[in-house]
Amino acid sequence: MEAQEKIQQTRKRKRWLRPRFSYIGSLTLGSILLVTIPLSIAMLVAGQRIVRYMEQTVQQRVDQTVGYLNTTLDQYFSELRDLTILPLYDGDMQTVLLAHADPEQQKYLTFEEQSKATAALSSIVYEKPTVRSTDLYLLDGNQLNSSSSVLKWTHGERKWMEVCDGDQYRTFILPWGGSLALVRRLQDPLTGRHAGYIKVELEQSAVPSLLQQVSLPEGSELSICNDAGQRIYPLPGGGPAPGGSGEKYLSGFMTSASTNLKVVVRVATSGLEEDIRALFSFAVAVIACALALSWLFAVAASVKLTRPILELKEKMAQVGEGRFSTRATVQSRDEIGQLEAMFNSMAESIEMLINEVYEESLASKEAQISALQSQINPHFLYNTLETINMMAINCENYEVSEAVSNLGQMMHYCVSNEQHFAPLAEELRFLQAYYDIQTLRFEDLRSLRVNAPEEVLGLPVPKLLLQPFVENIMRHGLDTASHRPLDIWLTARLAGSGQLVLVIQNNGRPMTGQERQRVNENLRKAESTPPNAPWKASGHGYGLTNVHRRLRLIYGEACGVFLDDSYTDGVRFVLRLGCAPHGAG
Structure with a gap:
């Protein structure tokens, strides 16, 4: 029982030691994580750096574009600004301006004055494709146009004139009728006297054609405002105001020191985000392929590294199963x-x-x-048996003499040498001698019939193997009440597995169910008790369990004594012995 408990504890310990996750799985997972985590972190860091770099690049491009636009506009409007001061350096134009410089006198322009002023204004727009017309506003209310028309200007135009009055030395750029106009207050260069106003009106396509020379980033929005906050591009009604779509923008702006125009460029980040997403998608695809390859390499490396360990584990398991030559x-x-x-x-x-x-x-x-x-060796000496034999012969009691002679043979068989095995033939002669002695005591013993082929008689068997069974049969199988004759049969044969099978049966009193259960229980106890541990069988059958223990000790667990529960005419025992017992000789 103690050995079985140790075996159970060992099995429980083995079950506890079974890994919940295999070593190869742990190694593979660890290798994959060692590759995946650094690559993921590197991708995130690199992605953030790429985003910042792209934003900085776009911002630099926006700033460069704003600077270029500012320079281009300065050059363009500087040339147009020069046109607004040309009348001050034309003698005929100065004569006309000063002749009509008194607002209190409402004079009419003479034909000569009109011709001179018209010629001067026409020269301003000559070979200037972006200039639509030029108008000269005299202080007495006359308005001269480069197309030779003379009009009267109204007080509704005083608004932009007041703007010009605010800085008499500056040319202003204002939105004008779907286009732009450059306006300026004219002063006599010598006296500084106020002489009138000039307006140079530009073509509607003047600024757009100028901006076509500038390459703007895709998704850009450009706006140009004067110092009064008026949008001169795109003109009101000519397109949506920049930044009105609710998108996020990268913006750059610059104010010209000469024209006071503020150039603002906005680049929507949606296009940039699409580029970033496309770049990220490509990067993720490349990294995914790299991760897949690294995972395959990790699995292959883990299998290669763990194969010797798994083989060593298998070898250890074989040793644990008892194959110590592994x-x-x-x-x-x-x-x-x-x-x-x-x-x-x-x-x-x-x-x-x-x-x-x-x-x-x-x-x-x-x-x-x-x-x-x-435990079953006789405890008397040869000389005592010889004395009794001589006394029986002298008294002519030959039955006693034969019994003493049989007993002597039994004694000699038991203590003749130290060998524990004898041929089956000798064991059968010993059994016959024992049976003959018992017939003197029990009259109901009728016969002992042995059926053993010649090929099994020489096989070695443990000594005193069969006597306990005959003793048990006589003790429990004889029916003393009815004096029914008792026959004993012993059959020996070789089984297909090479075992020697001995069957002992009788026609005496059958065992009860309780007796059979007790015998089987004693046999099971004999199997589970360690060889050196003391024990005692319950009820009768002590000699049978001793034989059972001997056979299991000698031949192994497949051999022993077995009670045939299917035999009901008496009692039948089956003994299984191996053909090569340890210690036979």
């Missing part, structure tokens, strides 16, 4: 190879120890068998 193949000189070499050394040491323990166990079995045999 050896591992040393495949390398690294730590795994050292483990395999150490395992081989350990297995060799275990095998040597097992052999030593096995030999000691055999010696212990021999001592146990001797102890079991000593």
Whole structure:
């Protein structure tokens, strides 16, 4: 029972030691994580750097575009500004301006004055494709146009004139009727006297054609405002105001020192985000392919690294199952190879120890068998038997003489030598002698019939193997009330597995169910009790369990004594013996 408890504890310990996650799985997962985590972090860091770099690049491009636009507009409007001051340096134009510089006098322009002013204004727009017309506003209310028309200007135009009055030395750029106009207050260069106003009106396509020369980033929005906050591009009604769609923008702006125009460029980040997403998608695809390859390499490397360990584990399991001759193949000189070499050394040491323990166990079995045999050895001497035999012959009591002679044969068989085995033929002669002695005591013993082929008579069997069964039959099978004759049959044969099978049966009183249960229980106890542990059978059948223990000690667990519960005419025992017992000789 103690051995079984130890076995159960060992099995429980093995179950507890079973890994919840295999070593190869842990190694593979660890390798994958070691590759995936750094690559993921690197991708995130690199992505953020790429985003910042792209934003900075776009911002630099926006700033460069704003600077270029500002320079282009300065050059363009500087040329147009020069046109607004040309009348001050034309003598005929100065004469006309000063002649009509008094707002209180409402004079009419003479034909000569009109011709001179018209010629001067026409020269301003000559070969200027972006200039639509030029108008000269005299202080007495006359308005001269480059197309030779003379009009009267109204007080509704005083608004832009007041703007010009605010800075008499500056040309203003204002939105004008779907286009732009450059306006300026005219002052006499010599006296500084106020002489009138000039307006140079531009073509509607003047600024757009100018901006076509500038390459703007895709998704850009451009706006140009004067210092009064008026949008001169795109003109009101000519397109949506920049930044009105609710999108996020990268913006740049610059104010011209000469024209006071503020150039603002906005680049929607949606296009940039699309580029970033496309770049990220490409990067993710490349990294995913790299990760897939690295995972395959990790799995292959893990399998290669763990294969020797798994093989070593299999070898250890074989040793655990009792195959102590198992050896591992040393495949390398690294730590795994050292483990395999150490395992081989350990297995060799275990095998040597097992052999030593096995030999000691055999010696212990021999001592146990001797102890079991000593329980049924007779305790009288040969000289006493010889004396009794001579007395019986002198009294002519030949039955007693024959009984004493049989008893002497039994005594000689038991203590003749130290061997524990004898041929089956000798064991049968010993059994016959014992039976003949018992017939003197029990009159109901009718016959002992033996059926043993010639080929089994020479096989070695343990001594005193059969006597306990005949004794048990006579003790429990004789029916003293009815004096029914008792016959005993013994059959010997060789089984297909090479075992020697002995069957002993009788036609006496059958065992009750309780008696059969008690005999089977004693046989099971004999199997589970260690060889050196003391024990005692319950009820009758003590000699049978001793025989059962002897057979299991000698031949192994497949052999022993078995009660045939299917036989109901009496009692039948089946003995199974191996053909090569330990210690036979």
